[in-house]
Amino acid sequence: MNIWAVMLIGGLVTYAMRLSFIYLLGRFDIPLTFRRALRFVPPAVLTAIVFPELMMHGGELDISLGNARLLAGAIAVLTAWFTRNILLTILAGMAALLLLQLLG
Amino acid sequence: MSQNRVSFWAGVRAEFPLLIAVFPFGMIYGVLALNAGLSPLAAQAMSAIVFAGSSQFITAKLVHDQVPGLVIALTIAVVNLRHMLYSASLAPHLGSVSMRWKALLAYLLTDEAYAVAINEYDRNGVTPSSHWYLFGAGLALWSTWQVSTLIGILLGATLPSNWPLDFALPLTFIALVIPALKDRPAVAAALSAGIIALAAYGLPYKLGLILAAMVGIALGTFLEGRK
DSSP: OOHHHHHHHHHHHHHHHHHHHHHSTTTOOOOHHHHHHHTTHHHHHHHHHHHHHHHEETTEEOOSTTOHHHHHHHHHHHHHHHHOOHHHHHHHHHHHHHHHHHHO | OHHHHHHHHHHHHHHHHHHHHHHHHHHHHHHHHHHTTOOHHHHHHHHHHTOOHHHHHHHHHHHHTTOOHHHHHHHHHHHTTHHHHHHHHHGGGGTTSOHHHHHHHHHTOOHHHHHHHHHHHHHHOOOTTTHHHHHHHHHHHHHHHHHHHHHHHHHHTTSOTTSOGGGHHHHHHHHHHGGGOOSHHHHHHHHHHHHHHHHTTTSGGGHHHHHHHHHHHHHHHHHHHHO
């Protein structure tokens, strides 16, 4: 499938979800379980992307101090925890990776 | 008429602090989309067609990894599920507007526009012009997203190709996920999804991502239900 078809389908699905209940007003209630589940979508999806990005190296699991991306990611986690600032987190993680690559 | 205008600008003003955070986010998306191999036109078009930050980042990454389109579309659907909740939450406040307005406001319904609109409606109730408030907030965010994407695309074309720019993606997601880890179920959802994603990394078509997300969401929901 080419990128334009992917974007069109993704866009249509997203639009349908945005319009869903505004359009169906009052005809349906969201089930409690579904409402509860939505809160966990961001932490689950985002972590499922972040873990392999930091810990997989050339198709192999690499949880060692020699893994610069894992160390830089840990620094980003600490920065995010203490500052809650997206831009600072990216800058700290990126600076850490560049520095580690320079040293290593 | 003038009440509509007042409501519109109040929405724009309320959105303003969020725009400051969204602007660099849009720029990073533009840079990453080019880095992932999207053409400048496709990168910009995605900001108009999908118009949802994190799912655009993920799409760029999956396109780069040559994941099949159907899996990408499925991933976009899961990541954007939360918009149904916003839709349900705003529906009672938009009951009296025309279908045309509903169609337009649904297109502009993002995390950031929802956040300021629901705050306004909960506080001040619904007036005949209150849909203009959501329109103002949504349009302000939409314009900012398009312009910041464009600047990111222009910037991305000039950055040296040996910089590890792809690392900005996990970094951005770390910045987004940490504030969401407010309690045990959320931490359990995140950790289980992360571990499954590692264990299922070898699955074809990046299906490990969807599997990991589903397990994390299910575990978080289960733990929350037991409380």
